[in-house]
Amino acid sequence: MKRAHLMGIEGVGMSALARLLLAEGVEVTGCDLAPGGRARALGVPVLRGHDPAHLEGADTLVVPTPIPPDHPEAAEAQRRGLRVVRRMELLAHLLEGRPSLGVTGTHGKTTTTGMLASVLLAAGLDPWVFLGGDLSLLPGNARPGRGPRLAEVDESDPLFQGVRVRVAVATNLEADHVAPRGRRAPNYHGSLEELQAAMRGFLLGAEVAVVPASDPLLLEASRGLPRRLFGEGGEVWAEGVELGPWGSRFLLIHRGRPLGEARLQVPGAHNVQNALAAALGALAFGVEEGAILEGLARFPGVGRRFQRVGEVREALVVDDYAHHPTEVRATLEAARLLGRRVRVLFQPHRLLRTQELWEAFAQALAPAEEVVVLPVYTAGERGEVSPEGLAQRIAERLLALGTEARFLENEEALAYARATAAPGDLWLALGAGDVTELARRLVHEG
Template structure:
């Protein structure tokens, strides 16, 4: 992270006038909570946290001076001023119970994010796809354009070496719709990428009962912002923005305030022209393939333009950007084949990742890990259809993500539907060692291998590439 002073508001006062407040963060090894830890620590707050397991991320936090305990224990709240926990943590969790009994403030994760967003000029990125990439692109473009953004991102951004950036502002934040409190947050500029039906159904704390309920929260968030910049190419998105005080749009279609036109895709990315309300701002490029990344990059350039950043410098920074961790991340090579890892885990994201792979002109070989039993139950036909344009698909078992298995829901639903629809290159292959042997024996320089999913399929990419970046 950079060392300039952060823009977010000061935390709640400590119990002593001279001592820094002590914040304890549950689940500190998570990609979002760890970013909170870094932002708080940079503001002089005493930060500690705990997580069920040690990881590379928790080791990094410890190296940065943030105390991390492995496992959960009621004793962690001793001497703590504020306990941060997500809504997914059960209310009867021993640490939460101990905090309440000790009079420690228990602050939801979204309440902390709201403080950061409301403290000054801020950009909140919402939508069911592309939030991490778009938030990263905005922060990178702003930095390149001579601004000094602070950032809260659900992925590691290579330019920052972190999932957080400390700066004078504006504050750019990824806002996760899986937390039901997100609709109440306030920011200056809402960037709205799309709205689908992810995180809907079931009785989990991070799921919505209906898509209508979730979309109403999107509309509430937009209405609470000073202005919204929404993707005009996504059907129905404009209707969710009617409550906004100021509405701006971006996209390829006629009528968008910011337009990407004259797209020239190649194997490495896409070059395009940017127009603002009919006036040409200049040429731009994203170094990531796929039309969805053109839209993500256009949103980043639009936001940077709105905040007065230098367009040419923003373009240069965006062109050099290679994506955050697990979003079209180049891992290395295998026998000349390009090995990519991507977080795509629902049908729209999977289809976009396959389209990006096709843009490279290589033979597209996908190792797909379905994510969650409920999500698979809801969308396995769409997942199968989204994978049909790949040349080869190796399907792993479902990543449970702590869910209880659902009878009859299995990864073979995806592979069998693809076979029934005439795909000759799909196989259910749960033995990971066999996946590695097969690809090592058959990969050539004409291939692109994409490990795809929100579980731990990323480990296979690193094994295939021999522990690459």
């Protein structure tokens, strides 16, 4: 590969791959429907939109998972005899034959990967890192390095089962990125059983699988494989956990022996579990114990994971990527530790996911004092129900559960949040779409 053209280069995964390819001496170009900050930061030619003419001079086309084979740009690349590779196939190639760790799971994989990156840096191992979020320690979403290769491996892509790493860490497994019955999409699994089988394929390709002792789906997926367990009932666990509004501390235990006090700068019981996954992954890779505690303490959190944005009218504004009911529930539990009135701007992400989980979203959001539900961020999907209709359904269900709730379009929601913000409030922006921009505007335009 001498010159690669990346479609959707503004995406967090594609821009990270572009950065890593550049470090290996590959000439990179890209295109995106909406080029922005990530594309500009790469310093490479980035064209707006998608057009077969973009392929001039390239020998390889890298495409995101949702792009169909008959897309004009992909079809033209095939006609010209260019190598066409999916995002996950390229990641597998970059990891192949290297000392490596891969982190996957329905929730927490970005944070756990970030924690492991911090640990490997503390150990002085000069890691190569591929991350699905921004981490100030790298900086950004990728780090070229000469040491071990660490990658977040996105389980939403069925091709992830072909990625091979030495140590495979799986944080948890739930029915997410599973298409409704009778529906198929490139970035969805056909069923929970297919997802579980793909997970087993990923774990099977590793020398050792690191999984939670309390997750029945992962225990089944790793049955008969060389594995190590974390959490209660495993070889690594936490004792004396103290949860604070912006972090936590606990005694890290390995096989009954205290390794020392772990201090985290990120809040919530779910992040204690992420830290246990990272600690055991590091131990399985042979990292020394002191570096594990130091790396966990240094980890500042990944962008959009309970990230403090600022204040508006003495109300605190926090942004979080939570886009599955389990993640929403965990984030609300962490938010309550702040002792403020929790008000939520919630943007559901993807039509197919929301069609399957709208009732679960309402149940997860119900503990908030107030929820403003925004139209579904479709990410290009089409469904039987409109983005507005699905959001209204969630809001109506919340009202039935006794939670103050309303459906508003994005600009209306911004105006409402700004007008009603008060001291003692916490406005929590939740979702994987552009709700993060509303959180930023709420603070900086308030």
